[in-house]
Amino acid sequence: MSEFILETRGLTKHYGGVHALTGANFALAPGEHVAIMGDNGAGKSTFVRQLTGVEKPTSGQIIFDGVEHTFQSPIEAREAGIETVFQTLALADDLDVPSNLFLGREKIRFNLGPFSILDKKAMREATLAALVKTGVKIPNLMNTIRNMSGGQRQCVAIARTAAFKSKLVIMDEPTAALGVQETAQVENIIRTLKGAGEPLILISHNMRQVFDLVDRIVVFRRGRMVANLRKEETDGQDVVAYITGAKTGIEYEGAA
16 A cells, blocks of 8 residues: 555646646645645646646656546546545535535436436435534525625535545635635634545645645745645745745655
């Protein structure tokens, strides 16, 4: 059994002559929380798109849970156990909480072809279990997403990652558009996932948040990983120096 839940070896993505990601070697241990930081265009989103099957790498390997994968779509990555909370959330405004959690993965009570009957009771029960697991508090499960605050919407998207047998959670700027109280709620959920031993990759520009929540900080610059820093061995100024290029590093091999 691999000592890592996720490894990438030489992960590279080119768009014609543009080298968006070059030779990314990354490793994530079980239960570890890692932040990915970098300026706009540094390669963070490109890296995540390769991991989640949104795009296929130009070259390199993705080893997840001990098995090499070439994900053809986000559905394949999700089925393997990678659950992602994107900035866009991908929620259906006119559906309630259970319907959003099980969108595309509905539980069927009777399979009658195009007239199949959903098992709404089972989906509600599984939704409640997911909310308990993540510590999310939603007063009314039958409320539509349209009628929820930004923080509640984000919490629903996060709870969706716990409704299934996820082995890795990736969050892309989960609090970028939230207020102080809503941000605190999402951060508490991340701490709950940490306590449950769920590995997580957090993409964030929020330095305070990163130092509060993760074990390790990886910095991207110009399509390359330039720093792999243990939280307790660095500070905000050091991280900013790598982000801006004032301090240069060499691409690292594996986890610290």
